Amino acid sequence: MIKKRKPLRPETEDTGYFESIIGSETTGLPMYIYASCYGNGYECIIKVQTNHNKKINPNKYAKVSVEDLSIREGKLSDSDHAIVKDFIQLNKQVLLDHWSNKLFFSEDMINAIKPLKKTYK
Numbered sequence: 292m293i294k295k296r297k298p299l300r301p302e303t304e305d306t307g308y309f310e311s312i313i314g315s316e317t318t319g320l321p322m323y324i325y326a327s328c329y330g331n332g333y334e335c336i337i338k339v340q341t342n343h344n345k346k347i348n349p350n351k352y353a354k355v356s357v358e359d360l361s362i363r364e365g366k367l368s369d370s371d372h373a374i375v376k377d378f379i380q381l382n383k384q385v386l387l388d389h390w391s392n393k394l395f396f397s398e399d400m401i402n403a404i405k406p407l408k409k410t411y412k
Contacts, residue, residue, distance in 0.1 A: 295380065303315070310338070311397035312347060319407030320378055322371070323347055326389055334364055334408050335390040340374050355379065357386045374407065 310325040318324060325338035335357040342351055353365030360376045367375065378385065382404050389400040 311399060311400055313404065317401055317404055317406060318378055320374060320408065323380075324375075325352065326386055330394060333361070334358060335387055337379070337386060339367060339371070341365065341367060341371075357390070357400075378407055381407065 297300060310327045313324050313326060315323075319337075321343040322340040324340070325335075327338075336354045337357060339355055340348060340351040340352050342348065345365055353367045355361070355367070355372070356363050357379055360379055362372060376380045385394065385400060385403045388394040390405075394400040394403060
């Protein structure tokens with residue numbers, strides 16, 4: 292039986308959500324990630340900045356599924372995708388809880404995140 296994926300939330304849809312911007316000092320990743328809390332039947336994804344700049348650029352990102360770790364939109368290098376998958380596996384429940392509003396406030400979610408032990412540059 293093929294499991295049907297939940298749709299991605301359209302970028303044009305106004306859902307009144309907020310994105311939590313999470314940096315390297317919290318994640319251990321070499322790039323920023325953006326986590327949102329807007330479940331409502333949509334697939335749980337995080338946005339991953341596609342460059343390793345310290346400057347936040349929300350227009351350069353790929354969407355990665357928290358549920359199956361696939362890249363759902365955009366592009367990541369194989370090495371970036373591998374470390375993002377490691378991060379998601381380590382923090383899957385935290386990301387899902389934030390997505391479903393169990394961890395509504397960004398501060399609560401950020402405090403619950405476990406950084407990767409190895410740091411990447």
